[in-house]
Amino acid sequence: MSQTVGDFVVSRLYAWGVRRIFGYPGDGINGVFGALNRADGKIEFVQARHEEMAAFMASAHAKFTGDLGVCMATSGPGATHLITGMYDARADHQPLLAIVGQQARGAIGGHYQQEVDLAALFKDVARDFVYQASMPAQVRHLIDRAVRVAIARRTVSAVILPNDLQEMPYEEPARVHGTVHSGYGYRPPRIAAHLDDLKDAADILNAGDRVAILAGAGALRATDQLIEVSDRLGAGAAKALLGKAALPDELPWVTGSIGLLGTKPSWDLMNDCDTLLMVGSGFPYSEFLPAEGQVKAVQIDIDPAMLSLRYPMDVNLVGDASETLASLLPLLDQKPGQWRETIEKNVTQWWELLEKRALAEAKPINPQRVAWELSPRLPDDAIITSDSGSCANWYARDVKVRRGMMASLSGGLASMGAAVPYAIAAKFAHPGRPVVGLVGDGAMQMNNMAELITVAKYWRRWEDHRLIICVFNNQDLNQVTWEQRVMEGDPKFEASQSIPDVPYHQFAKLIGLRGIFVDTAENVAPGWDEAFEADCPVVLEFKTDPEVPPLPPHLTLKQVRHLTDALLKGDPNETGLVRGTVRQILSAVLPARKDEE
Structure with a gap:
């Protein structure tokens, strides 16, 4: 043939x-x-x-x-x-x-x-x-x-x-005019910044007293170089969501995520720094970066089109993050540690606050506790995926990533429905590694439940059978509900936000997987333990409280007024809203400044 x-x-x-x-x-x-x-x-x-x-x-x-x-x-x-x-x-x-x-x-x-x-x-x-x-x-x-x-x-x-x-017979292109004769094969080039640009960047970074680093997905393979440069500059480092695995959260000067899903130490880092080094990041929200003109700034990116796009940079370096940072390091001066001491103090206090928030009472389960209890149980080689929605907040803030782990989600598009297919792809790419997917019930109902059937079809061929799909079941399209309240000042719109209660763990059992259901706080940790001990994929369903607010790390007076307006208009879950808000974010209301209205 x-x-x-x-x-x-x-x-x-x-x-x-x-x-x-x-x-x-x-x-x-x-x-x-x-x-x-x-x-x-x-x-x-x-x-x-x-x-x-x-x-x-x-x-x-x-x-x-x-x-x-x-x-x-x-x-x-x-x-x-x-x-x-x-x-x-x-x-x-x-x-x-x-x-x-x-x-x-x-x-x-x-x-x-x-x-x-x-x-x-x-x-x-x-x-x-x-x-x-x-x-x-x-x-x-x-x-x-x-x-x-x-x-x-x-x-x-x-x-x-x-x-x-x-179905036609294949034909090679004839050696005549008007034909194309292509070949296969490609190796990415080594792209190096000009030495003069590296010196200019070093001058800026050496002159700064309070250097902040923002690492994105482009820095995922530059962990060692990031640490060396950060240590040399005495800098603190925040991470864009796609760069969550670029730096281990155990480092005391890593402030965690930045932006709407970010941390207060990252907010403070960007507001108090005098110099910014952005590495491999297209982080889109300028309001979480230093005010324009407040700092001197350097950016490293492999894509020239992404340079000076989010902040007007003083020096732009085109190149691979790891190679560019390695070239930059010998030109940098060792800085004293006062600035970093302040950052580390803020980070320590933040983790203490997150633990208190995670362990705070909720009805029935605090969703932050689900992510908090996961962190110490993650194997060193775990891969974590997350969906969009409020679960991404807990993934961004509460899950501690260690060196060697991988983590990702739909970043720029921020699409619902990506966590389970991402987890499946991770298992095919790395069949010997455990994978955890964090999913909201909205995304599960939209399209992720069907892909559990894909898991059921293929899981036996994976060397490590541990694939845990963690479902936050709160019967609410939670992220949008809170966005309506805080950004628009509108109460929850039941017709658009409330979704049916589905027994996801029972569906898992129906198709031959393991299903675990948890609806009490004291069983959150044992639920994770049971899931990691299973020798087949698990759907771990937590019945969580929709009134624990997934809000920004810093609330402006305008946002507080919107939240108040939502209450005055008669939110359908006013009691739960007040309870959850008072417990979680009262301390964030007080620092709001008049210039942010």
Whole structure:
């Protein structure tokens, strides 16, 4: 049998190093699936329950391996379903290739069944490279360029394959005018900043008395260099959400997350510093950075387009975070420790406060306690994923990450529904490591419950069977409820915010997994212990209090007034709202300044 276009696509992806594809089948992509079958397992196919989840898995695969993530779907609705996960990868600068089917070439333009203008559909999310093949000899350079562009630019690309083309005999491009003869293979270059720029950056950092560092996802592989530079500068370091694993939380000068989901020490660090070093971060919220003109600033980023975007930098350094920091280190002066002593004192007090908040009474369970009790039980090689919503607050603030752990979530897109597919991708990428996914009940109902079936299908092939999906069941779309109260001054809107009570642990049992239900504070820690001792994946469901506020680390007077307005308008859970707010955030109200109104 001659090689088909589908066969060539599979063999070319293999030549590029692809060993796993996430997706869902359909007749529009049958030619490639047949080729995968004929390839005898050279490339593993992971069948998700939904194409959107497959794209999330591909995005997470890129995050947890550093390699290209690949997803595949059929024409029409299969292709359209991929969009959200593709945007997740693009927003977080992850290399992802989507391969999708299309109707037969002769039918295109005829309002045929499942005909969608896919090139137009993907034009934004895959704007760097999206093309539809029209002849066999074209497929070689489309695959080569799609992979190379995705890897080199850390972005999303897409190749569209009409279904009749996939079954045709493959042809190499003829050596004639008007043909393209591409090759595979790519190694990222070493990008080094100019020495003069490094000296200018060092001058700024050496002149500062109070240096603050903000580390993002671009610094995840620069932990040692970050620590060395921080120690040399006597600096404190905050972490953007995607950079949570860049520095261990056990370091006394690491202030934790920054922003809406951040900590008070990070807020103080940014407000009190006189010099800022931003490393590999596109953190979007300028109100949590120093006021413009307040500090001298240096930024390191591999992507020139991200430089001086969040803050007007004095010096911009284009380069890999670890190599650039290593080049910068010999130029830096050793600073005294007074500034760091202040930071460490703030961090110590903050962890003490978080413990008090986590152990505070709630009805029935304080969600902060769920995350707090998880931290000491995490194995050293654990991988943690989180969904968007209020659970991300507790992930950001209360979960302590140690050296060697990995952690991620949908950052730039902040999409609901990513935690379980992220956890699945983590297990496929690192089958010998335990994985914990933190999920709100809204995301579980939206699309994550179905992916538990994917877990049930595959878990026995993983070397380490520990995959724990922790569900915060509060029957409320909690993050938005609090945003309505604090940002808009509106009471909770029951019609939009209240969701059904679902026995998630029972669903887990129904499909052959372990289910654990906890509805008392004293059983939170034993619940985690039981889950980690299980020899199969677990859905660990906690019945949590929706009135524990997931609020910013610092409340302005305007936000306090909005919260008061929500009460005056008659919040449906006024008693619980007052109880939870008084217990958790009264101390944050008092420092609000008039200039923040």
